[in-house]
Amino acid sequence: MYQHRAAPGGLRGKTVLLTGATQGMGFRLAFLLAARGATLLLHGRDQQRLAAAAGAIRTQAPEASVRTYRADLADLEQVSTLADTVLSVEPRLDALVNNAAVGGGIDPTVRQTSRQGHELRFAVNHLAPYVLTRRLLPLLVASAPSRVVNVASAGQAPIRFDDVMLERDYDGVQAYCRSKLALLMATFDLAADSVPHEFTVNALHPAHLMDTSMVRQSGFAPAATLDEGARPTLRLIADPELDNTTGRYFDRYDDQLAHPQAYDAHARARLAALTTNLTAPFLA
Template sequence: MNPRTALTVLITGATQGLGRGIALDLAARGHHVLLHGRDSERLEATAEEVRATAGHAEVRTFLADLADLDQVRAMADLVRATEPRLDALVNNAVAGGGAEPLRRELSAQGHELRFAVNHLAPYVLTRALLPLLTASAPARVVNVASIGQERVDFDDVMLEEGYEGLRAYCRSKLAMIMATFELAAELEDTGVTVNTLHPAHLMDTRGVREYGLSPLVGIEEGVRPTVRLVTDPDLRGTTGRYFDRFTDARAHDQAYDAEARGRLMALTDALVGGGAGAPGRAVKEPAAGRR
């Protein structure tokens, strides 16, 4: 690949499962990959594996625990300080249903863990990296969500009553989709697109097995539609969309409720410290069919 056409892509949760598969695929295509992980040994081992298949592509690593928003911000600061450009951000890291789904866990800031890792962390990371993404435009944000979506209950966002890990996961993934639509509308005409997808059903990942489910497909089934959203030139102008694998699909009804999205974003900005939001941001409808 011509170095001038190689993309620089940051992938969160890149040390295993789908994230590792995305990194290997992009590096093999000649793109530069920035690998995020929360375990330094696994992160370096993955980096060596990706370098072995990367040819002339560059591979760099960033260590952070996304359950701690301070570490998320510190990682974003480091990316902005060390990377001259960022063509795509893939928010892939995930907290699944858990091996003990009835045990409610909290993030470093005291938020329900799945809501924090699956929604708050990618939101904070994306916002913090927007100056670099905008300067690198055209650029893309790809949020890895799920077909498993459950309505966000604004009377109990953190699921303090009737907690169950998969329910928390499904609510957090719908929150991610709602935030995708909001950011896409906000960033219209900046050259930064924001899309989200369900990559594949029950991939062979540790999270699926830990929850006690039987995998149905291999990782590669989720890699292909995710990499497509990063690289396909035909999707350059597509933004504010939810894909079920390769199909432009409809998410949960709540994702299209402007009032609910507004409530979620106001709550999100408050939870992450206020400064991450855009004061006075208008709530817009998703950019339906924009390509």
């Protein structure tokens, strides 16, 4: 078992794009990254909250370089535009942290959809990071060696390919768990298709039931602090011991097996084909 410790080494000269950076674990992680000298690209969907987050980080770390990018990840067109903007403005990208997510919802019986009409959790938690990552790969490769960190969850449920968008017997928590397994499957696929010395891609469950609005809105009692989740995530971004580690799932600090469906080649291929079809207009 990996012993808890702060991620070694600084991040000065490194640029990190962090989605979902205005609240919860993402906000706490942004402070840890700034303290280590990283140039921060903060993503959020509300400009005022983005400005407030950037201001708070600059107050605590006056030397930090912080830039903000607004996009609603429930709209793949905005995700595509976000990627275009980053590609046109940023000279390098050393790490992409796909942290933003939609939880089970205040009322898990209410099915919500994205701008493109997809089930909301599948869209935000899987399709959006897929599009963002794929679009930013040229910059990540140009900045090699770089890292992609996908914030997944220990809550994983198998995808039912006869009802991927959960149009029957909807349950928001199940939708969340399926979307996080989809994210894991995409993580493993990208790692298998990539060259490790160019970039690595890993996923993690940062902590069990962190003290976030997403957890509380889903009706669960928080069981972990934001710091307990941010530090294992920071490790995947910064720890030089993981320079050659890719295609893995971590439960906090420990390398673990994901749900069995994540290792099912047929299921992975079906999901990949579906994802490619749904996202093709935004990857051109």
